[in-house]
Amino acid sequence: MDDYALSFWIYMGVMSVFIGSTLKKFLASHVSAVPSLVAWLGATLLVERLCAMCMPAVLALVAFCATCWLYSLLAAPSPVLPVEGKAVLITGCDSGFGLATAQRLDAMGFQVFATVLDADGEGAKLLRNICSPRLTLLQVDITQPQQVQQALINTKAKLGMKGLWALVNNAGVCVNFGDAELSLMSNYRGCMEVNFFGTVCITKTFLPLLRQNKGRIVTISSPSGEQPFPCLASYGASKAALNLFINTIRHELEPWGVKVSTIFPSAFKTGQSSNTEYWEKKYQHLLQNLSPSLLEEYGEDYVMETKDLFQKHAKTAKEDLSPVVNTIVKALLSPQPQVRYYSGPGVGLMYFIYSYFPLSISDKFLQKLFLKKKVIPRALRKQNELNHIKDNNNDIISNNNNVTSKME
Structure with missing residues (x-):
């Protein structure tokens, strides 16, 4: 035994x-x-x-x-391509993934072209101070075609006869705040302008240089572009449009030898996400621009809870950006880069549940994972109270009828 x-x-x-x-x-x-x-x-x-x-x-x-x-x-480590002679353009290097990636690639020996919104900002100053003379700063708002064209001219002048090895589409914004109905149309347009139209513009503009080198396009997307995260409708819609565009050009550029990869990170602290003052301004701006009837139906406490949950979620996000930066490096130097990369803790499990579990389970998982809302809209609360009173009255009438029947 x-x-x-x-x-x-x-x-x-x-x-x-x-x-x-x-x-x-x-x-x-x-x-x-x-x-x-x-x-x-x-x-x-x-x-x-x-x-x-x-x-x-x-x-x-x-x-x-x-x-x-x-x-x-x-086993021998996976082979990587040599860095020597490779030039990379990275968008959105004022902070976050773009800033960290520009520093890493410059230290590795890449010729880096880093676009920033503010050439006098903290991110630009940091890159000037710590990076080598190989790095070139370009002040570019990717939503402005004239600035994108000027960036192309400046890049060509630096490269000479060389082509561009890679474009890292990192620039993006998340100006979303609240439910889809509560989100202002300016939020939807703002997200689409940067995350979709701006990225499409700079990608199309630099494609001739990428085709010349049979290079790479690496795009930072978001799981919210494929999964219905609560309160991220405008941001998610812009990323969904971006994902379709990137997947389409991936097929179209295959004959040219240009490889296209998309990275889906989990939650990281980037941009203004951990700035309390930023969320307070968003909250006040929304209250001032919502119609009185809509604010009455949802309630100010409902909107305030959303703000608090966004802040709480931002505080729990990871500060170490190296998982995403490492993934970008893999996509740039792997002889056969993957089409999709999942970077950061928990994102693989999230996609597994979303892809293979029933919608009822995956939807609940996303709600529990992102915003655990407890406050319900004011109009629904009133309706629930009326239903409760109605049910109590019905119970009283039913009890009275039973007593009357027994007495008879």
């Missing part, structure tokens, strides 16, 4: 490691590693059947797992 129990626990332990490794591989790479995932699952089932038929197969399974583990330790 003891021998059987020992064999059973060895079997369970090894199978747990094996299946856990399979799930970890799947969550880390999602769609990009489907063939290898199928192979892992097939091997798991095969070994499981062998173990079920005869316990000595457990020893074979242990040996197999040990071999796989040793191979993963000793």
